[in-house]
Amino acid sequence: QVQLQESGPGLVKPSETLSLTCTVSGESVTNDIHYWTWIRRPPGKGLEWIGHVSGNGASNYNPSLKSRVTISLDTSKNQFSLRLSSVTPADTAVYYCARGSLLYMFLDDWGQGALITVSS
């Protein structure tokens, strides 16, 4: 059974870059039938799809965040990461990593989530 765990700093200053890592156990991130996704939920708001990376390193991003987002794989550590630049308080959210199925197009396993607060 695959498990995903987010890690990163809980507090980021405005204008800085938010960096989060998702450690995957039970499956290789280079598996070509899954893709690795970041989602967030701001306080009091709904879920927002941020983007994903496939096992070959190809990525797709939410157009509204595309200019600030990078999602990449670290195959040596079996991890994938999120970098979001020039953050503002509006980027405060619980950030989730999840595994998506390329066969059936849904997110079948999720991490527990990490609260990231943007504040000076």
Added chain:
Amino acid sequence: QSALTQPASVSGSPGQSIIISCTGTSSDIGGYEYVSWYQQHPGKAPKVLIYDVRYRPSGVSDRFSGSKSGSTASLTISGLQVEDEADYYCNSYRSDSTYVFGTGTKVTVL
């Protein structure tokens, strides 16, 4: 990227059936059979209930069912139970190879 449109809240009594709608466009729901539905309880990660419009993953109760007509997808919860009180989100694949969530619906069991 505009979110798919869901009602903010839906309520029902135990045992009743409720329907949550999710409206998109021809570039997402209307163009693909890739709609999924997620349930999220407070403080928990979302859990998939339905994928590819109408299919349930193993272990999901058959009280949950999905359908689609044109650019609107629907989730039906039959035999409403107290534990169904949660937030529900639809999600769709889009023509630009991205995904989009719905605005979310809070289900209250009266």
